[in-house]
Amino acid sequence: MEAFQSTGSSTREPRESAEHPGGVGGRQRERIIRAATLVFSRKGYDGARVEEIARKADLPKGNVLYYFKTKKDLYRIVIEQVLTLWLDALGDIAVDDSPEEAIRQYVNRKLALSRHYPEASRLFAMEVISGAPVIGAHLRNQLRVWVEEKGRVFRRWQDQGQMARIDPAHAFFMIWAVTQTYADFEAQIQAVTGVQDYDTEIYEGATSEVVDALVRGLGLTNEMSERRAQA
């Protein structure tokens, strides 16, 4: 099946048991979700195989479909979890701080997110490249509202001459593009740089240089000498 639409779906909710030393621990759902995130992030929905997810979770296929009735269900839950992570980590852009400091923190936060959850980032990218068949509605609602809201903050900064006159939406697209590229295009960056320890070598460099470049690009230095008043 391809490009599915929402369907009423219930997922069995196994007993909520406390941790148990020798036994299972009842934490199977988490393992499955972790494995599914990995596989979906590399193959997308249609390309992923339930059996590969099962193998990666070290469980028989039947067990995976016991916890999640269908592959579709599993995908929905996994990607909605990723989306939540993504939206939460957008966090609030501190309005009170100086624009430069606010954005600097925001970019650092997004960069850290890519660093610590690269599979989540890739899964999100896969979904969007595929046309966002599942989370499209969310993007049109929650994300859109968020961008409008924060966009107004940007406009205020711009009116006060504290930020370059860029369409706020484009400013976000730039920030997201740059921060996510380090997770999504890891294979390319790894290939070009040939670094051994991607995590530290690349992200350390990125946080120290790329953040500066973005701040500069968005014209966020506090001491903006140049007048930029073209309403």
Next chain:
Amino acid sequence: MEAFQSTGSSTREPRESAEHPGGVGGRQRERIIRAATLVFSRKGYDGARVEEIARKADLPKGNVLYYFKTKKDLYRIVIEQVLTLWLDALGDIAVDDSPEEAIRQYVNRKLALSRHYPEASRLFAMEVISGAPVIGAHLRNQLRVWVEEKGRVFRRWQDQGQMARIDPAHAFFMIWAVTQTYADFEAQIQAVTGVQDYDTEIYEGATSEVVDALVRGLGLTNEMSERRAQA
């Protein structure tokens, strides 16, 4: 099959016939490649279905596999074509021009590429997100060399105080990320902005604002008043 390696593969090379009014035209391979690019760019290799490619090319499945012996063959040819497009369009960064003008043109060229071949961009992104199983070797060779070469130009500019002191590789990652985001994340940008005519509305705005922001971020203005000499 997943994560395949290179295998000796030959593809039937149909007769090179001239165009023919009533008849076929002999240009089937092109149609198939176009259709394949579309499908692969949305579903990735494993997720794509030969039959869907055939349907999109308006041909029976058997015919597709007549021109390309296997799905794998077809994918390899399609993605190598995309990679060529990508590498060619990297083009030369004019060394003689002013840094600002050189980069400005380069970014504009990459932006135009995303605009006119969005499926190619998405297919490339899919491949890389999947770990670049097919083009990984190319990236480690051709692209790597290219980056090293152009990186030396950047270093020279930086030594002359005409460009901010950013690791040239990261500078490229930034540029690529921003320019490709408009093709790869079209669904997200469409969702957030809600524009009707994506092609003109979004790209027009991007070329006028984002290029400036990148140039500014890379510290490429000719009149760089701030000293920036920390070897």
Next chain:
DNA sequence: ACCAAAGTTGACCATTCGGTCAATTCCGGT
């Protein structure tokens, strides 16, 4: 007009896939 190569097509095949199911084991409460 005829021929051989190239192109086209739908039927067909073996394998794989998502999903079901019945049988069995595990576990906590009593």
Next chain:
DNA sequence: ACCGGAATTGACCGAATGGTCAACTTTGGT
């Protein structure tokens, strides 16, 4: 010790998938 629900598992099923094939049509050269 025993019970009932939850969890686990492998066998199994129908549909879909990549690929093959033989029959048929088109095409260009002579």
